[in-house]
Amino acid sequence: MQRYSSVIGLPKEFQAEYERYHAAVWPEVLKQIHDSNIRNYSIYKYGELLFSYFEYIGSDYEGDMAKMAADPHTQKWWDVMMPMQRPVADIAAGEWWKAIPEVFHVD
Secondary structure: OEEEEEEEEOOHHHHHHHHHHHOOOOHHHHHHHHHOOEEEEEEEEEOOEEEEEEEEOOOOHHHHHHHHHHOHHHHHHHHHHHHHOEOOOOOOOOOOOEEOOOOOOOO
16 A cells, blocks of 8 residues: 655635535545545545545556546546646656645554
């Protein structure tokens, strides 16, 4: 199992709508998340930042993420979410959410 975390901006004017959508995530999107070997997925909000955390239990992360990106329901979900989000300034090429390295963990 590998842990992943990332951050992205969420301007104040979109916060209520973003939270409303996430209170009732489309079942097809939830199924794709599960089918992509993602578990224990959470998104937290702090001011105008969103922080995500999930655990990946598969053996082909890039392949599973490619399958998720190709899923039509996920694409529609992203079409709704992406205009609300603002990538942080120091994202790497190809990133939308900024990957955050883990500096400490204890079970």
